[in-house]
Amino acid sequence: MLKDILIVDGYNVIFAWTHLKKLAHESLEHARMELRDRLLNYGKFKGYEVILVFDGKYTKSGGSVEAITSGFLEVYTEDGETADSFIEREVFLRKGKYTNVYVVTSDGAEQNQILGSGGLRIPARELQNMIRIAKEEERLQYAHEHRRDQFSLRRNEVGGLLSPEVAEKLEKLRRGH
Known part of the structure; x- marks a missing residue:
């Protein structure tokens, strides 16, 4: 049975959610961690696979793909590749392999591109x-x-406290014997 997949533009979500946006001003790393935790729980509850994508230019480490758990990838794009271009490629590659390919972004141009890619x-x-x-x-x-x-x-507590003889007598009474 095919699953649904959720591909999330991480920074787009962080800066669209008031709480995460405030947190990002204090610590971008903590905002990323909180978003990851929320998506881990959501994906597990809904049965979705999740790809959380961040532009690599905002990190020290550059491009990476990490399997956080089974069915959850966290991606930092290579320097020079945007999260948008990575997401567009993933939609194209994963279309047909999943029941639905959902992309989370509030970027208007990206939304149109996603719809055009299926x-x-x-x-x-x-x-x-x-x-x-x-x-x-x-x-x-x-x-x-x-x-x-x-x-x-x-319901079982009382039954566990009865001696076998008393339990047998009660059972006989229940049956009408």
Whole structure:
């Protein structure tokens, strides 16, 4: 079964989200780390593969590709290659290998290029909203599972405290014998 893939223009998102933009003014590295963490959780919850792309010109190390976990790549483009050109190439290469190729950017020209390449665009602020909704869904799902586990524990607690003889007598009563 094919998966969806989310290709994210990292700096575009950082400077579109108010919280990350403020954080970036203090430490660009911390803003990148927080975005990575949010995307890791979101991708795992939604079952998406994720490629987080940053322009390499803003880092000391230059170009690199790091597999953070299975299904999550963090890319720093080579000096001279923009995140936009890297993303355009990835959309072209990955089209047909995934159910949907989503690209997160608020760059208007890039959005048009993505649509022309067969990708689907998600504006940076819309991704922020999607992550917020997914986090709430995850919280509700966890609360539901936690309640179910507590219920089954409570239900089984008493049975575990009964002697085998008493449990047998209660079972006979329940059956009407």
